[in-house]
Amino acid sequence: MKPKHKHNISSEISISYIVTKKKLTMIAALGVTLGIAIFVFMNSMMKGFDRTSTEGIFKTVPHIRLFKDDETSKPLAQQIQKGEETVIVNPRIVPENNVLVNPNSLIALLQHQDQVTVVTPQVNTNVFYNSGKSQISGLSTGVNIAEADRMFNIRSYVVEGNMDDLKSVQNGILLVVGIAQKMNVRTGDNITITSSRNVIKVMKVVGLFRTNNSVTDKSRSYINISLAQQLLQKNSSYITDINVNVTEFDNAADYAARFSKLTGYKAEDWKAANETLMAAGKMRKIIITLISFSILLVAGFGIYNILNMTISQKINDIAILKAMGFKGGDVIRIFVQQALIIGMIGLAIGLLLATVLVNVLAHVYVGGDIGYFPIRFEPSMYARGFLFGFIITFFAGYIPARKAADVDPVSIFRK
Amino acid sequence: MSAQEIVLQTKNVGKYFYDPEKFRVLNNISIQANKGEFLTLIGKSGSGKSTLLYLLSTMDTDYDGEIFIDDIKVTGMHQNQLAALRNEKIGFVFQFHYLLPEFSCLKNVMIPALRLGNYTRKEIEERAYKKLEMLGLKDQALKPASKLSGGQQQRVAIARALINDPKIIMGDEPTGNLDSKNTQIVFDIFKQLTREFGQTIVAVTHDNDFAEHSDRTIVMQDGVIIDQNFKVS
Numbered sequence: 001m002k003p004k005h006k007h008n009i010s011s012e013i014s015i016s017y018i019v020t021k022k023k024l025t026m027i028a029a030l031g032v033t034l035g036i037a038i039f040v041f042m043n044s045m046m047k048g049f050d051r052t053s054t055e056g057i058f059k060t061v062p063h064i065r066l067f068k069d070d071e072t073s074k075p076l077a078q079q080i081q082k083g084e085e086t087v088i089v090n091p092r093i094v095p096e097n098n099v100l101v102n103p104n105s106l107i108a109l110l111q112h113q114d115q116v117t118v119v120t121p122q123v124n125t126n127v128f129y130n131s132g133k134s135q136i137s138g139l140s141t142g143v144n145i146a147e148a149d150r151m152f153n154i155r156s157y158v159v160e161g162n163m164d165d166l167k168s169v170q171n172g173i174l175l176v177v178g179i180a181q182k183m184n185v186r187t188g189d190n191i192t193i194t195s196s197r198n199v200i201k202v203m204k205v206v207g208l209f210r211t212n213n214s215v216t217d218k219s220r221s222y223i224n225i226s227l228a229q230q231l232l233q234k235n236s237s238y239i240t241d242i243n244v245n246v247t248e249f250d251n252a253a254d255y256a257a258r259f260s261k262l263t264g265y266k267a268e269d270w271k272a273a274n275e276t277l278m279a280a281g282k283m284r285k286i287i288i289t290l291i292s293f294s295i296l297l298v299a300g301f302g303i304y305n306i307l308n309m310t311i312s313q314k315i316n317d318i319a320i321l322k323a324m325g326f327k328g329g330d331v332i333r334i335f336v337q338q339a340l341i342i343g344m345i346g347l348a349i350g351l352l353l354a355t356v357l358v359n360v361l362a363h364v365y366v367g368g369d370i371g372y373f374p375i376r377f378e379p380s381m382y383a384r385g386f387l388f389g390f391i392i393t394f395f396a397g398y399i400p401a402r403k404a405a406d407v408d409p410v411s412i413f414r415k
Numbered sequence: 416m417s418a419q420e421i422v423l424q425t426k427n428v429g430k431y432f433y434d435p436e437k438f439r440v441l442n443n444i445s446i447q448a449n450k451g452e453f454l455t456l457i458g459k460s461g462s463g464k465s466t467l468l469y470l471l472s473t474m475d476t477d478y479d480g481e482i483f484i485d486d487i488k489v490t491g492m493h494q495n496q497l498a499a500l501r502n503e504k505i506g507f508v509f510q511f512h513y514l515l516p517e518f519s520c521l522k523n524v525m526i527p528a529l530r531l532g533n534y535t536r537k538e539i540e541e542r543a544y545k546k547l548e549m550l551g552l553k554d555q556a557l558k559p560a561s562k563l564s565g566g567q568q569q570r571v572a573i574a575r576a577l578i579n580d581p582k583i584i585m586g587d588e589p590t591g592n593l594d595s596k597n598t599q600i601v602f603d604i605f606k607q608l609t610r611e612f613g614q615t616i617v618a619v620t621h622d623n624d625f626a627e628h629s630d631r632t633i634v635m636q637d638g639v640i641i642d643q644n645f646k647v648s
Contacts, residue, residue: 007530013515322474325500413469
């Protein structure tokens with residue numbers, strides 16, 4: 001038989017237990033507050049670190065780089081069976097150009113793939129920047145500047161001059177600030193560069209840029225791709241790299257594998273190209289996740305404690321409620337609800353506190369490559385904090401509540 | 416009284432205790448209680464009378480034999496079904512009142528009815544007031560249960576046992592902690608319930624005087640019934 005009216009007596013009882021234990025409730029809630037605040041804060045911080053790190057990488061590294069990998073020579077005959085004569089082989093790198101054959105059709109092919117945003121060819125060449133007798137070695141990257149800008153957002157690093165001038169000035173060069181200072185050149189000045197093939201070109205500085213990466217800032221420059229080909233004494237079909245950006249850079253490895261199969265050339269994703277950074281990031285993630293979860297778990301123990309205490313103090317109430325017809329589920333509801341109310345108070349204040357912490361830290365200047373502390377309001381971390389806070393709170397309530405539901409009222413009444 | 420209606424019946428009920436060692440605490444108990452009957456169980460301590468009461472209460476399900484409440488076989492029912500059955504058909508009064516100290520007397524009385532949910536909250540409140548009035552506690556209704564005297568608390572507990580108009584009211588030493596004046600009050604209430612409302616009372620007691628004035632007394636000794644219709648002489 002279904003009851004005609006549903007009265008939520010269980011929650012009235014749980015609220016009364018909270019009201020009579022205000023102090024302990026607040027302490028348990030405070031535990032959750034700190035736990036959740038630190039959880040959200042640390043995870044937001046981690047996300048910020050990750051973002052800064054990937055942003056730093058994407059200043060110079062594409063999501064996927066397609067190039068011709070060095071090949072090792074294969075023996076002409078396979079190893080013969082045991083007992084027969086042995087062929088001695090000495091594998092060597094095949095002396096071949098690192099050039100992509102028919103790059104334009106490759107580019108066209110890649111451009112038609114799903115979720116590909118930018119495809120751009122690139123020719124890298126080692127150069128010397130000359131000024132009088134002094135020479136500084138560096139790396140000049142021949143690019144189609146409009147496409148490269150879409151990929152690396154070069155425009156945002158330009159501190160002087162105009163990036164777009166590279167389109168109109170054939171022998172233009174976009175120079176990194178570090179080199180410009182050493183060479184004592186500014187926008188509009190000329191600079192001589194010498195390639196490894198001993199080709200000497202007089203370049204016109206169209207602008208200066210700064211990436212805040214100390215290695216890049218001491219060597220890099222952007223020039224037009226045709227000029228890079230000239231420096232290497234190659235024709236216009238000489239392309240060493242094709243850079244590809246995709247919409248979901250986290251899945252770059254999958255795309256890379258597909259492109260590799262598609263083109264027959266080696267496609268390397270940004271994670272593979274930066275394994276050390278990735279490993280460091282992974283360690284950071286493990287440590288922060290471990291610490292933040294531990295803190296959250298400790299907060300859960302606070303709730304678990306207060307519930308265990310309530311249950312042992314209210315064992316008579318539980319017995320009489322069961323005698324009067326409260327089912328096991330009703331008893332569980334009373335205590336889980338108590339835990340959830342404490343947890344929700346803690347969660348609400350904790351999320352507020354996390355916001356304050358994030359805001360304060362976001363205004364702390366740390367300098368260097370980073371500038372302001374790389375943290376910001378991360379809704380996904382709030383959602384995650386709320387979810388895990390809720391789950392931990394639930395179990396911190398459910399485990400003692402189940403024990404309460406199993407109380408044998410007869411054993412209490414007969415004491 | 417005319418045609419007797421049986422509301423509580425046991426058939427060959429027995430029970431073992433396992434701690435500290437296996438021991439037959441009840442043996443071959445077959446009793447029945449009629450509608451409107453005021454039944455008391457007496458016996459020395461250790462005679463198994465309380466154990467029997469808790470079997471009848473459906474809270475202890477570890478026994479052999481069969482128990483019927485209001486023509487429903489309760490033996491073998493699931494815990495949740497038993498809880499629902501207790502909620503609707505049985506009221507309990509113990510030696511100790513077991514009121515929830517945080518709640519007012521009125522709220523304490525209302526709890527079983529709120530659980531049952533047969534009436535709206537307003538109706539339940541009115542009914543609770545009526546029960547408290549019947550027990551002479553209407554003016555104490557809004558006080559916290561912990562602020563009342565022992566006799567008053569026990570009467571609130573009785574009002575709570577009555578709120579769902581149960582068929583059976585079970586008492587484990589319901590007057591055990593009361594002075595003679597309050598004992599008399601409780602006794603009169605029980606009598607009134609059986610006579611006016613046709614409710615059945617089954618109470619375990621040490622109090623021979625209390626048992627003497629009940630309709631029928633069952634005497635137990637060493638886990639068996641030695642007299643189904645005992646009269647204190």
